[in-house]
Amino acid sequence: MASWKILFHVDKMYSAHVYLRLKKGETIDDISEGVVEDCAAGKPNSIQGKKVNSIDVVYTPLSNLKKTPSMDVGQVGFHNSKMVRTVREEKRIHEIVNRLNKTKVERKPDLKAKKEAVYAAEKTQRKQQLKEKKRREEMQRLEKEREAEIRSYDNLMVPEKMTSNKQIAATNKSFQEVEEDFM
Template sequence: MVFYFKARPEAGDYTIFMGLDKYENEELIRYGFPEDIWFHVDKMSSAHVYLRLQKGQTIDDISEGVLEDCAQLVKANSIQGNKVNNIDVVYTPWSNLKKSASMDVGQVGFHNPKMVRTVRVEKRINEIVNRLNRTKVERKPDLKAEREAVNAAERAERKQQLREKLSYRILLRVKRDLHHSRFMELKQKRREELEKLEKERQAEIRSYKGLMVSEKMTSNKQIAETSKSLQELEEDFM
């Protein structure tokens, strides 16, 4: 059996939950979500209370109001902690919970003690506890199936993201290939134009050289020898 509670509505849509006993706590430890934050009364026996954050949120995103709800619920569900004031409640991300084969059922440790935070609870506030209890719902969830369903959804999402990324890369490659193909086409066209111009230039040079053949040319000396002088022309005229 797992008990579900709703945190104060003004803080957002947050679910708080805890197991009926140490066996449910064991299941919650095993099949938690990355968004889960674990709460427990420090150095005393208490329920294992979890807060499920929104996807993408971290422990730093917990508001003071929601933190107070979780701390009060943990205190109210600790036989010893509910009787005394000024207790400490520790909390840490679910991923930081450490479970070894030598531990008793429901017992838990931490991978990194530096990731464990503490909040002081001076006294029980009945107004908060009663409000939370009015939202309590009892369920017998298949925690393993829920976790597997989430894992499957996450795998499908990663595959979709990979497909989209691959499609984008293919599109970029096609565009790049098209640009390259167009560039090579223009380059080849330019080369052909230059070759054509060079052929025309060579043809003009050959034509000009043909006009410059010595047999077809008259030198200045030849012109001078065959031409009459100005005086001779004047005498002929007279």
């Protein structure tokens, strides 16, 4: 997939989840502290989160979530615990929650069309890379052929470049002069 999705949720409590979609090439380590704070700020709004003073909000790539049939509804595990990050929310920060509520925009995007557009762009990029690879391979093949031709003795033993003893005798050069020309 073109981008990573990060899941934020309150650790060891039921709550709504926050999903953050990263840009292509970004990782969980590239998320700014402010974005993490904003994503975690809404978590104390959960039913259980309102009753406690401090909570831990964990976040991890969606692909790191592990769900087995024996787990309760809403419970998840992780494939790799090194990919799980935790941020502590000591208390509800009303300014952040109010700002987020004021700027909240609910959209109903055509996810299928977006997904198809991303796949089409990736397919075009792969085709371009393949075309470039084939072009480089063809250039390398031609270069090898040219080098092989240069190293080949085939061009040395052609009648136009050969000289017979009669031709040498006709030049009226001595044997030593002919040898010096040869060397």
